[in-house]
Amino acid sequence: MPDAHNAPALSPAPLMQLATGFWAFKTLAAAEELGLFTRLAGGHEVTSTELAQALGVHHRPAEMLLTGCASLGLLDVTDGRYRNSALAEEFLVQGKPYYFGGWVRMCDKRLYPGWGRLTEAIRTNRPTTWDPAKQRSLFEGEDPVVLSLFWEAMHSLSTFSARALARAVDLSDIRHLLDVGGGSGAFPIELCRAYPHLHATVYDLPFVTEIAAGKVAAAGMSQRIATQAGDFLAEERLPAGHDAVLLSMILHDWDEEKCRAILRKCFDALPSGGMVIISELLVDDEKSGPAPAALMSLNMLIETEGRNYTPSEYGAWLREAGFTSIETVWFDAAGANGAVIGRKG
Numbered sequence: 001m002p003d004a005h006n007a008p009a010l011s012p013a014p015l016m017q018l019a020t021g022f023w024a025f026k027t028l029a030a031a032e033e034l035g036l037f038t039r040l041a042g043g044h045e046v047t048s049t050e051l052a053q054a055l056g057v058h059h060r061p062a063e064m065l066l067t068g069c070a071s072l073g074l075l076d077v078t079d080g081r082y083r084n085s086a087l088a089e090e091f092l093v094q095g096k097p098y099y100f101g102g103w104v105r106m107c108d109k110r111l112y113p114g115w116g117r118l119t120e121a122i123r124t125n126r127p128t129t130w131d132p133a134k135q136r137s138l139f140e141g142e143d144p145v146v147l148s149l150f151w152e153a154m155h156s157l158s159t160f161s162a163r164a165l166a167r168a169v170d171l172s173d174i175r176h177l178l179d180v181g182g183g184s185g186a187f188p189i190e191l192c193r194a195y196p197h198l199h200a201t202v203y204d205l206p207f208v209t210e211i212a213a214g215k216v217a218a219a220g221m222s223q224r225i226a227t228q229a230g231d232f233l234a235e236e237r238l239p240a241g242h243d244a245v246l247l248s249m250i251l252h253d254w255d256e257e258k259c260r261a262i263l264r265k266c267f268d269a270l271p272s273g274g275m276v277i278i279s280e281l282l283v284d285d286e287k288s289g290p291a292p293a294a295l296m297s298l299n300m301l302i303e304t305e306g307r308n309y310t311p312s313e314y315g316a317w318l319r320e321a322g323f324t325s326i327e328t329v330w331f332d333a334a335g336a337n338g339a340v341i342g343r344k345g
Contacts, residue, residue, distance in 0.1 A: 022112075027068040029108035032101050036069070037084055037092035045081040091156075098159060102152030109146050114302040121302045128302045138303060151211055155184040158248065161335035162190035165279055168331040169339055171195050171244065174275065178203055178242035180232050180266070181250040185212035187279075189219045202227045203239055232262060238269035245270060248279040249335060251314075252296070253304040263321040270344045276323060278314050278340040285312045293337060311340050318342040 031037065034055060040046060046054070048063035055062060066082045069075040074092070075082045084093070091100040114121075114129035121128045130138045139147060171177070171191065177200040179188050188200035202212040202225065209227040216225045228239055233254075238245070245266045251259045266276045281293035287310065297308035311328040318326050323342030330338040 031069050032104045037088045038094045040084045041093040045083045100156045102149045106149040106153040155186045157335040158186035161333040162187040164331045164333035166194035168329050174244040176242040177244045179246045185215045187248050188225045192224050200225045238265050244275040246277045252308045253306045255305050260317050263317050267321045274344045276342050279336045282338045283308045283310045285310045314340040
């Protein structure tokens with residue numbers, strides 16, 4: 001018989017969890033694609049037999065999908081009848097204000113195939129979700145459906161990051177904020193809700209500001225949030241007239257040289273005393289994690305020319321641009337874990 005006292009102290013269980021991590025994601029993605037959570041909205045329940053009939057599939061996979069979702073905390077079950085968990089009801093029902101399904105679908109349709117070529121990206125130092133030799137940007141030539149999912153995903157992700165930022169960073173002395181690369185306007189919407197005196201401008205490419213204008217109008221914020229079309233890389237100057245500049249999940253898209261150039265433009269656009277806020281999933285200065293930031297950095301490998309940077313790296317670039325009073329504020333959100341802040345003296 002084997003000697004239990006000589007058994008290895010370590011177990012491969014953590015490796016099994018890592019190796020099969022995609023099982024959980026694909027279960028979520030399949031359920032989302034099949035509209036399961038929207039079907040169960042508002043307290044509706046379903047048995048495995050009823051789901052099989054509704055989807056036109058065999059009973060076996062229907063039962064397995066329901067069991068899998070319940071095991072992940074996405075469904076609750078009583079006496080064989082399944083219903084949305086509170087998490088699924090809040091974030092995975094289409095039409096709800098904070099629908100997160102766009103992010104799930106974008107990950108499934110765009111990022112999952114790109115991550116399947118991660119080794120190639122490491123070997124070539126090139127993105128795998130698009131071809132820089134044939135496209136000018138990751139958005140050019142993209143499937144309109146996937147592109148729509150991307151912006152809905154980013155809006156959902158950014159909304160809760162913006163709320164965390166509003167609690168962590170004091171903006172009470174800021175009157176006009178410029179959101180550079182502001183996307184759908186999620187950050188200005190939430191920051192203006194948190195600070196009733198605040199006005200903001202979303203500055204992004206023309207087709208993006210059209211999306212932002214719609215989101216801003218839907219939020220009833222058109223009187224306080226403006227949009228301005230532009231290209232922060234191509235144009236020499238950023239729009240003036242703001243006492244704070246926000247860069248949320250922007251700098252990780254670009255290499256160090258472009259990051260430095262963007263921060264110099266921020267400095268030039270701000271008045272004395274103005275603030276720049278870099279909100280990101282920050283890699284720690286030891287470059288050992290945390291895992292969400294480190295893995296997002298690898299996501300930048302398959303998507304962009306950038307990576308997720310450390311507070312020390314941002315601090316050095318801010319000082320180089322002329323900023324002082326540099327500090328890092330940590331918080332907990334799905335899209336960011338902190339902000340590096342600098343002031344123009």
